[in-house]
Amino acid sequence: DAKTTQPTSMDCAEGRAANLPCNHSTISGNEYVYWYRQIHSQGPQYIIHGLKNNETNEMASLIITEDRKSSTLILPHATLRDTAVYYCIVREYNAGNMLTFGGGTRLMVKP
Amino acid sequence: DVKVTQSSRYLVKRTGEKVFLECVQDMDHENMFWYRQDPGLGLRLIYFSYDVKMKEKGDIPEGYSVSREKKERFSLILESASTNQTSMYLCASSPDLQRVSTGELFFGEGSRLTVL
Numbered sequence: 073d074a075k076t077t078q079p080t081s082m083d084c085a086e087g088r089a090a091n092l093p094c095n096h097s098t099i100s101g102n103e104y105v106y107w108y109r110q111i112h113s114q115g116p117q118y119i120i121h122g123l124k125n126n127e128t129n130e131m132a133s134l135i136i137t138e139d140r141k142s143s144t145l146i147l148p149h150a151t152l153r154d155t156a157v158y159y160c161i162v163r164e165y166n167a168g169n170m171l172t173f174g175g176g177t178r179l180m181v182k183p
Numbered sequence: 184d185v186k187v188t189q190s191s192r193y194l195v196k197r198t199g200e201k202v203f204l205e206c207v208q209d210m211d212h213e214n215m216f217w218y219r220q221d222p223g224l225g226l227r228l229i230y231f232s233y234d235v236k237m238k239e240k241g242d243i244p245e246g247y248s249v250s251r252e253k254k255e256r257f258s259l260i261l262e263s264a265s266t267n268q269t270s271m272y273l274c275a276s277s278p279d280l281q282r283v284s285t286g287e288l289f290f291g292e293g294s295r296l297t298v299l
Contacts, residue, residue, distance in 0.1 A: 114293075115291050
């Protein structure tokens, strides 16, 4: 069973906020939510992670619902270079060092 | 900046050949990973290593083996390549994931393997 569910694709206008949702309804108490993105022909790039509080860094903000069953990655001012596949993944705290990726959301930022 | 270097960006091999994919990281990370990426399937973990000479199976270890003789180097080995192993292979490294303040993976550029 997939640990996370994301829409397959989304579009966003350049300069507008991109809001990427992720459902992780079976998340357990010690599991973190991580976001990565992969630009075409490159390796994935770490964006942000969080446990239960909202997080913000220079790339994005992460909003986690109070019940932790879903989260939203926000790119506040999307640019054409943000076009990529965005992966929401849940880290299994007691499963060593594994991070399992699902299918991700293909974000297309349009002029 | 962390740098993860994979030895080859593109390889073409024949069925039955032995294939070595090399990965080197320069940040003294304990943890290293090998993933393969296929259209529609996302990234799937093949093997990972949390210390020198230590290895753990990921989700799809069949047909692969790994070697970690030195901390900075993690090799993926296909003993007898098959056409269904045609894929993009991604190496990653990470500092100690038990420290909750970190946990991000640093990926290499990928090695695209075609098995004929």
